[in-house]
Amino acid sequence: MPDDQTVELNLPSKIGYERIAIGGVAEFAKSVGFSPPRIEDLKTSVAEACINAVQHGNKGKPDARVLLAITFKENTLFISVFDEGGGFKAELKDPNIERIIDNLDPPVGFGVFLMKRLMDEVEFNKRSNHLHEVRMTMKLTG
Amino acid sequence: MNQRPNEIKIESHGDIILLDIRGDVTAFSEPSLNSAYTSAKESGPKKIILNFEESAYINSGGIAVLIQVLAQTRRNNQKIGITGLSDHFKKVFNMVGITKFATIYPTQQDALSAMSSMS
Numbered sequence: 001m002p003d004d005q006t007v008e009l010n011l012p013s014k015i016g017y018e019r020i021a022i023g024g025v026a027e028f029a030k031s032v033g034f035s036p037p038r039i040e041d042l043k044t045s046v047a048e049a050c051i052n053a054v055q056h057g058n059k060g061k062p063d064a065r066v067l068l069a070i071t072f073k074e075n076t077l078f079i080s081v082f083d084e085g086g087g088f089k090a091e092l093k094d095p096n097i098e099r100i101i102d103n104l105d106p107p108v109g110f111g112v113f114l115m116k117r118l119m120d121e122v123e124f125n126k127r128s129n130h131l132h133e134v135r136m137t138m139k140l141t142g
Numbered sequence: 143m144n145q146r147p148n149e150i151k152i153e154s155h156g157d158i159i160l161l162d163i164r165g166d167v168t169a170f171s172e173p174s175l176n177s178a179y180t181s182a183k184e185s186g187p188k189k190i191i192l193n194f195e196e197s198a199y200i201n202s203g204g205i206a207v208l209i210q211v212l213a214q215t216r217r218n219n220q221k222i223g224i225t226g227l228s229d230h231f232k233k234v235f236n237m238v239g240i241t242k243f244a245t246i247y248p249t250q251q252d253a254l255s256a257m258s259s260m261s
Contacts, residue, residue: 015169016143019199040230047201097239101213107206110238114202117237 006071011050013064013083018050021068025079032072033140041118042077042138048111049081049134057083057132075140076120080133087124087132145170150178155254159187163194169203172210179211183218189257190215193250194226205238212243221245221260223253 002008009024011017022043029039050066058064067082095109115122115136125133148171151162159182163175182190192208194200215222222244227235232246247253 014143015203016145018201019143037230040228044201044230044234047199051201051203095238097209097242100209101216101243103213107209110202110205114234114237 002069003071005073006069009068009070011066011068013054013058013061013066015051015054017066018047018054021050021066021081022046025068025070028070028072029077029138032077034077034138038138042079045115045118045122045136046079046081048115049079049136052111052134053081053083053085053132057085057087059085072140077138077140079136079138081136082127082131082133084130085132086129087126148174150174152178152182154185155191156258157187158189158191158254158257159185160191160193160250160254163192163198165195166199167194167204167208168199168201169207171204172207175207175211179214183214183220187220189221189223189260191223191225191250191253191257192244193253194224194231196226196228198226198231200231200234205234205240208240209238212240216243221257223247223257225250225253 007028009021011020025046026039026043029042053066064084069080071078092109092112094113096105099105100107119136120139121137123135125135127133145166145168148163148165153160161178161182224244224246227246235241
């Protein structure tokens with residue numbers, strides 16, 4: 001059972017449902033005092049984590065789910081996004097827009113790139129062969 | 143949850159073509175953006191403005207589609223202006239490097255004024 005400070009969301013593994021997640025996270029973050037610009041950073045990061053969970057974690061499996069757990073403690077917002085995949089083997093390298101424009105690289109990798117820059121911390125945790133967590137944190141400052 | 147197709151109006155402003163893009167910008171925007179760009183380039187414009195809705199949801203899939211359009215504009219030697227972005231997406235476009243290939247202007251009028259004087 002989650003504690004009484006934690007909100008959980010259980011979403012279909014389909015593109016588009018990340019909008020439900022970002023709506024919930026935005027309301028939660030607003031209620032604990034995050035500023036509108038930081039909430040926008042959160043919305044993009046959570047959307048990208050959910051999209052990755054659907055596309056790369058659950059790999060389009062129709063009956064898979066994407067789970068989110070959101071909690072706020074010690075002035076820090078913690079968001080975990082779980083999928084049913086085995087996770088990343090290695091750190092993804094940052095996308096190089098010059099190489100993409102010149103058709104030397106595929107136009108991928110922007111989601112993780114943005115999550116790392118917009119959040120204070122991002123961790124990729126392989127919990128088992130069928131459970132992967134992206135854990136993101138953002139401190140409430142000022 | 144399905145995304146409604148983007149409505150894209152194509153306007154001529156002197157030697158500038160403006161694509162007025164309504165709706166969210168995601169991977170689902172690829173056919174409508176590509177089709178609008180293909181129509182826009184028929185008259186051989188050297189300057190194009192992409193005007194977005196300030197409230198639009200833009201994700202990495204939409205950024206990838208936009209970068210593919212920018213790749214085409216680069217091959218066609220076209221200058222690109224972008225307007226209508228929220229402060230957040232101005233920051234995001236800068237982070238991913240889109241501003242190396244397109245100029246973000248505060249308003250559509252600013253873009254039209256600045257780009258009309260370009261050769």
